[in-house]
Amino acid sequence: MPSQKQVWLITGCSSGFGHEIVKQLLQRGGNVIATARKIDAIKDLKDLGAAVLELDVTASFEDLQKKADEAVAFYGRLDVLFANAGFVLYAPVEEADPSKDLLRNISTNTFGASKLLRALMPQWRKQQSGFLLVNSSYTSWWSTAPGCGPYAASKAALDRLVLHFAKEIELQQLNIKTLVVHPGHFRTDATKPSKYDFDRPTTNYAQLGEMSRGMINDMHGQQPGDVKKACKVLIDLVKGEGDVEGRDLPPTLPLGTDAWETCVQETEKYLKMLKDWESVIRSTDVVPGSSEWGAQVA
DSSP: OOOOSOEEEESOOSSHHHHHHHHHHHHTTOEEEEEESSGGGGHHHHHHTOEEEEOOTTSOHHHHHHHHHHHHHHHSOOOEEEEOOOOOOOOOGGGOOIIIIIHHHHIIIIIIHHHHHHHHHHHHHHHTOEEEEEEOOGGGTTOOOTTOHHHHHHHHHHHHHHHHHHHHHHHTTOOEEEEEEEEOOBSSGGGOGGGOOTTSOOSSOHHHHHHHHHHHHHHTTTOSBOHHHHHHHHHHHHHTOGGGTTOOOOSEEEESHHHHHHHHHHHHHHHHHHHHTHHHHHTTSOOTTSHHHHHHHO
């Protein structure tokens, strides 16, 4: 008989948020399918009791359909997709090759999650429930870091896709929930200096490369966010437990004090701009009764 425990499918489990949330879910009695591009990277999670699946989110949609079917077969259902797999590539926008630099970010961060969602939707329609949890980044909308344009753009594109998807399923009255989280800086390998190529050929951005290298070196291991605390909050958000019990989920949610402070500052700056420029912004409307209005309604 299929298990009635909540079943999670998590991408990008070899380290960071993915690795930690699998452990916490197992401790809380959940059924978890942990995935990674190389199955050996999550052997320890299998030893802890997780089902494991080799999954590369950059694979074709047809391959991901097969992986989704394999995931459902483990427990007979699938309740939560945590789209966590991510890729960060340093590249100044001017020198970023769209077919390489941009595509590598988008293939993982945007297409990967959207293809998996599409592959899982038939199952969610069949069981009449589902939850899409997306690990995005506060850099997608709220923070601008030179050299991170391709990464931020890929996360921003995913954010908008999920927000529109949420409205579409709302119109269909489907019991499928979505939540996009925007973490600040947490102590993961995302800022491990060896992950970045600051020595890439450049004509005009050598200074930016050195500045970015110094920032990453200074940040790694000093990030303010605690991954264990964040993963507990993520599980509570999905389950409706702990501090979030009884609260309606927002479409997006920042995580971490640095993300919260940046979101507040940027929101206040944007509101000030709207007020300062209100007369210019609103001057473009057709005025009823004017000659332009007459031309519009004639």
